[in-house]
Amino acid sequence: ETGVTQTPRHLVMGMTNKKSLKCEQHLGHNAMYWYKQSAKKPLELMFVYSLEERVENNSVPSRFSPECPNSSHLFLHLHTLQPEDSALYLCASSLERSYNEQFFGPGTRLTVL
Amino acid sequence: AQSVSQHNHHVILSEAASLELGCNYSYGGTVNLFWYVQYPGQHLQLLLKYFSGDPLVKGIKGFEAEFIKSKFSFNLRKPSVQWSDTAEYFCAVIIIQGAQKLVFGQGTRLTINP
Numbered sequence: 001e002t003g004v005t006q007t008p009r010h011l012v013m014g015m016t017n018k019k020s021l022k023c024e025q026h027l028g029h030n031a032m033y034w035y036k037q038s039a040k041k042p043l044e045l046m047f048v049y050s051l052e053e054r055v056e057n058n059s060v061p062s063r064f065s066p067e068c069p070n071s072s073h074l075f076l077h078l079h080t081l082q083p084e085d086s087a088l089y090l091c092a093s094s095l096e097r098s099y100n101e102q103f104f105g106p107g108t109r110l111t112v113l
Numbered sequence: 114a115q116s117v118s119q120h121n122h123h124v125i126l127s128e129a130a131s132l133e134l135g136c137n138y139s140y141g142g143t144v145n146l147f148w149y150v151q152y153p154g155q156h157l158q159l160l161l162k163y164f165s166g167d168p169l170v171k172g173i174k175g176f177e178a179e180f181i182k183s184k185f186s187f188n189l190r191k192p193s194v195q196w197s198d199t200a201e202y203f204c205a206v207i208i209i210q211g212a213q214k215l216v217f218g219q220g221t222r223l224t225i226n227p
Contacts, residue, residue, distance in 0.1 A: 004156075042117070043203070043217040056214070090157065101147060102215060104157035 003027040004105035006091050012111045013081065021076040021108045023091030029103070031096055032074040034066060037088040037107065049074060050096070081112045115140045117206050119218035126194055127226050134189040134221050136204030143209040146187040148178055149217075152200045160202070163187065174198070196227045 003026045013019050025032065034046040048056035049068040063085075065077040074091055088109050092102040120135045138144065148160040161172025168180040178189045187204060204218040 040122075040219065042219040045214055045216075048214075092157075100145075101159050101162055103159075104149075106156040 004091060004093055004103050006105040006108050008108055009106065010109045010111075012113065013078070014113050015081060015083070017081075018077070018079040020078065021089055021091075021110075023074040023076075023105055025072055025091075025093040025103070025105075027093060027095075027103060029093035029095050030071045031094045032068060032071070033092040033094075033102060034074070034076055035090040035092065037090055043090065047076075078110075083112050086110055086112045115206065115208060115214075115216050117204055117216050117218035119202075119204055119221050121221045122219070123222045123224070125224045125226065128196055129193050132189070132191040132194050132198075132223070134202055134204075134223070136187045136189065136218060138185050138187070138204075138206045138216075140206065140208055141185075145207045145209065146178075146180060147205040147207075147215075148172065148176070148187070148189050149203045149205060150200050151203065157203070160189070194223075194225050196225045199223060199225045
C-alpha cells in the first residue's frame with residue numbers, strides 16, 4: 001500500500017460520455033501529479049499541482065480537465081475522449097514539488113470505445 | 114529537450130543470471146536519478162535513487178545502480194535474479210535546475226524464467 005489510492009481501477013467509456021478519475025493520498029504530501037502510461041511509450045506527465053495550484057500543464061488537450069480541491073485529492077475530469085486516449089492513468093504525490101521521489105497510485109485503466 | 118533512454122526493451126533471463134539494464138540521459142547539468150519497478154498488476158514503486166555522494170547506490174531486493182557522470186548513465190544491476198524480479202523497470206531523471214519535471218525512460222520489461 002503506497003498511501004496513494006485511485007478509483008476506479010478500470011473504466012470503459014464511450015466517446016460522448018463524461019467521467020471522472022479520483023486520486024487520494026494519505027501521505028501528507030502537497031504536490032500531486034497526473035501521468036499517462038501508454039503501451040511502448042514513456043510515462044507522460046500531464047498535470048502538476050503544488051499547494052492546490054496547477055503549476056504545469058503539458059500541452060494536454062482540453063478534453064482532460066484536472067481539479068485539485070485540497071492537497072489530498074486530485075481529480076481528472078474526462079469528456080468527449082478519443083480511442084487513442086485509452087491508457088493507464090497514474091496519479092502520484094510528493095513532499096512539495098521537490099526533487100525527491102514521487103509515490104504512485106495503482107492507476108486507472110481507461111478504455112475509450 | 115531532456116530525455117531518458119533505456120536501450121533494452123525486453124530482457125529474458127534465467128534465474129541466478131546476472132542483470133544489467135542500461136539507462137542514459139541527455140542533460141549535462143545536475144540531476145537526481147531514480148529506478149522504479151512495476152510488478153505485474155501492481156503500482157510503480159521506487160527501487161533506488163541517487164542524489165549525491167557515492168555513485169554506487171543500493172536499493173531494495175538486492176538491486177544496485179551506478180551513476181557514471183561522464184557517460185550520463187545510471188545502469189541498474191543485480192548479481193543474481195529471481196523469478197520474482199519479473200517486472201517492468203523504469204529509469205527516471207529530474208533536473209535540479211529548471212522545470213523539476215520527472216522524465217521517464219520507456220521502460221524495460223524483464224522476464225525471468227524459472
